[in-house]
Amino acid sequence: MAASPRYKRLLEKIKKKARSQRHGIRQLFNRFKEDKPKGLDKAFRKANDEAFAHINCLECANCCRIAQPVFEMPDIKRIARHFEMTPEGFIKKYLKADPEYEYFTKKLPCTFLGNDNKCTIYEIRPMGCRTYPPAKLRLSPEQLDVIHDNAGICPAVNEIIDKIRLQF
Numbered sequence: 093m094a095a096s097p098r099y100k101r102l103l104e105k106i107k108k109k110a111r112s113q114r115h116g117i118r119q120l121f122n123r124f125k126e127d128k129p130k131g132l133d134k135a136f137r138k139a140n141d142e143a144f145a146h147i148n149c150l151e152c153a154n155c156c157r158i159a160q161p162v163f164e165m166p167d168i169k170r171i172a173r174h175f176e177m178t179p180e181g182f183i184k185k186y187l188k189a190d191p192e193y194e195y196f197t198k199k200l201p202c203t204f205l206g207n208d209n210k211c212t213i214y215e216i217r218p219m220g221c222r223t224y225p226p227a228k229l230r231l232s233p234e235q236l237d238v239i240h241d242n243a244g245i246c247p248a249v250n251e252i253i254d255k256i257r258l259q260f
Contacts, residue, residue, distance in 0.1 A: 093209050095117040096151040099226075102247050103154055110244030117243060117253060120260065121236045129260055133230050138254035140227040143248040153201075153209040155224060155246055163187055167218040168195065175214050225249045 110117075124132060125223060163171075164178070172182035186203050187195040197203050204213045211217055225246060226235035242249045 093153075095154060095209075097159075099152040099154070099247070103152070106247055106250040107244040108254055110250065113243070114240075117240055117257070121240050122259060124231075124236060124260075128231070132256075132260070135256060135259050136227045136231060136252065139252040140225070140248070143257065147248045147251070149248075150209045152247060153205060155242070156205040156209075156211070157201040158218045159242070159245055160200060161202060161218050162190075162193045162220040163195040163197075163225075164220075165194060167220075170216050171213060171218070174213065174227045175247040225252070227252045 094100070159260060168179045168182055168187070172179045172241070175182060177185070182226060183189075186198060188198050190196055202211075204211055206212045211221070225242060225248060226238050226248065229235060239249055239253065243253050244250070
């Protein structure tokens, strides 16, 4: 199932907005990396909770369609065990190596995205999917980069950034 018509319109809007604001967001996040303001983590968590109070991931699933999740070895072992496969067999069938990360899916949309926009391995999904978007975590420079890079992918991330820009 594709994103609902409402989310298709929203996705097109945030993609354009993210492109036009990319430089300003990067500057703000670089400032956060140099001197993290007091209360930033809390502000991100609050913005995250507010965004997800009305954004329905199952109507969107854009992250599963256009962003490849990272699979680290603990994820691979856990998911391979579920499929009664060896980690090597799981990697060979579903994943490809990336020099920067460990592994990611061979194709898009994600192999494990069901026709109903639900993750078919939700209970055992990779840690990167479990913690997406990282706005609810204690923020590291890497997590700020992930949030920045996903401004044009996820309506919630886009809204979170808007709220943070107003506060800081």
